[in-house]
Amino acid sequence: MTTAFLTTRACPCTPQSFQGATLNHCRTLLTSSGSRRRGNAMAMRVATREVLTGSQRQKMDPSDDTMFYDSPKIVQHVDDGFRAQLTQLYRERLPPGGTMLDLMSSWVSHLPPEVTYAKVVGHGMNAEELSRNPRLDSFFLRNLNVDPTGWALADNSLDAVLCTVSVQYLQQPERVFGEVLRVLKPGGVFIVSFSNRMFFTKAIAAWRDGTDYSRIQLVKQYFGACPGYEQPEVINRVSVPEDPSLLGKFWTAAGALGGGMHDPFHAVLAQKKMEA
Numbered sequence: 001m002t003t004a005f006l007t008t009r010a011c012p013c014t015p016q017s018f019q020g021a022t023l024n025h026c027r028t029l030l031t032s033s034g035s036r037r038r039g040n041a042m043a044m045r046v047a048t049r050e051v052l053t054g055s056q057r058q059k060m061d062p063s064d065d066t067m068f069y070d071s072p073k074i075v076q077h078v079d080d081g082f083r084a085q086l087t088q089l090y091r092e093r094l095p096p097g098g099t100m101l102d103l104m105s106s107w108v109s110h111l112p113p114e115v116t117y118a119k120v121v122g123h124g125m126n127a128e129e130l131s132r133n134p135r136l137d138s139f140f141l142r143n144l145n146v147d148p149t150g151w152a153l154a155d156n157s158l159d160a161v162l163c164t165v166s167v168q169y170l171q172q173p174e175r176v177f178g179e180v181l182r183v184l185k186p187g188g189v190f191i192v193s194f195s196n197r198m199f200f201t202k203a204i205a206a207w208r209d210g211t212d213y214s215r216i217q218l219v220k221q222y223f224g225a226c227p228g229y230e231q232p233e234v235i236n237r238v239s240v241p242e243d244p245s246l247l248g249k250f251w252t253a254a255g256a257l258g259g260g261m262h263d264p265f266h267a268v269l270a271q272k273k274m275e276a
Contacts, residue, residue: 046178046228051221056206057171065143065169068202069125078165078195081262085238086110086164086193089267092238093189098159101183103176104166105139107132121153148175153183161190167219168198168207174225181228184272190229192219195263212264219268232270 061068078086091112094100098117102109105122107129122139124130130139140152148170161180170176180190196212207215216234223232 046182046226048174048178048225051174051218051225052204052206056204058205059171059202060208061201065145065202066125071126078197079263082195082265083110084240085265086267087112088238088240089191089193089235090162091115093191093269094160099157101153101158101161101180102133102136103161103163103180104144104169105130105133105136105162105164109133109135109162110164111135123151144176145169145171148172149179151179151183155182156185158183159185159188161188163190163192165194165197167192167194167222168203168215171204173222177222177229178226181226181272186272186274189269189271190223191267191269192222193265193267194219195265197263212266216266216268223268223270228273229270230273232268235265235267235269237265238267 087110090110094111094115094117096115096117100111100117100120102120102122105124106126109120109122111117111120119137120135122130122133122136123142124139125141125143127139127141130136130141133139142151161184167173177190184190194215198207206218210218220232220234223229
């Protein structure tokens with residue numbers, strides 16, 4: 001595959017334009033929001049390559065995502081076992097006092113309640129959901145399938161970016177992962193977590209038609225599309241301290257017995273290279 005230098009400015013692509021199309025029309029665009037701020041004529045280049053074909057980006061429901069997410073969804077999208085593992089992973093991997101971006105967030109961020117961070121910025125598509133999230137210091141609205149890049153965040157400014165059970169909806173994941181790379185500090189981490197749950201008609205074909213294994217490989221390819229990331233790490237289980245409550249004992253017993261009672265937990269994460 002050829003390497004393309006993709007813009008950090010908002011691209012005019014729409015979800016419909018990907019039906020049978022590729023990113024070829026975007027390849028010649030070179031710009032950097034960071035360079036514009038500094039008045040530097042040299043653009044920061046985020047190198048990336050295509051992973052998905054046009055048909056793999058398609059959704060069963062091609063209608064405007066803004067309409068779909070217009071009504072707030074104040075629900076838990078994964079079960080207690082998944083959420084406990086995710087919070088523990090954050091406890092282990094996120095630096096206390098760091099600056100975070102919760103990408104494609106909602107009314108909850110699953111961050112460990114006892115840990116304080118310097119700033120947590122949220123992103124999503126529903127203002128009511130984000131305004132209810134007590135961990136967010138600020139948030140912004142953006143349809144990443146229309147405007148995947150050009151976020152109003154400085155280059156090399158974040159210690160971590162989180163994406164929880166939402167990567168399956170990205171139609172331009174290569175560009176989003178490239179934009180995450182731009183805003184991460186060298187050594188910063190991007191944690192992508194997911195299960196087998198989804199809004200089926202809004203998930204891309206490559207995700208809908210896949211298995212747990214193929215979805216893990218797909219997210220690894222998204223990271224690999226941007227050479228500025230270190231080798232991605234895959235985590236399929238996080239050891240959670242024992243919960244003495246009755247509900248905690250139930251989940252422990254269910255996990256020991258197996259039988260698929262839990263939502264499967266998967267996380268793929270990678271750090272930005274120190275020299276990137």
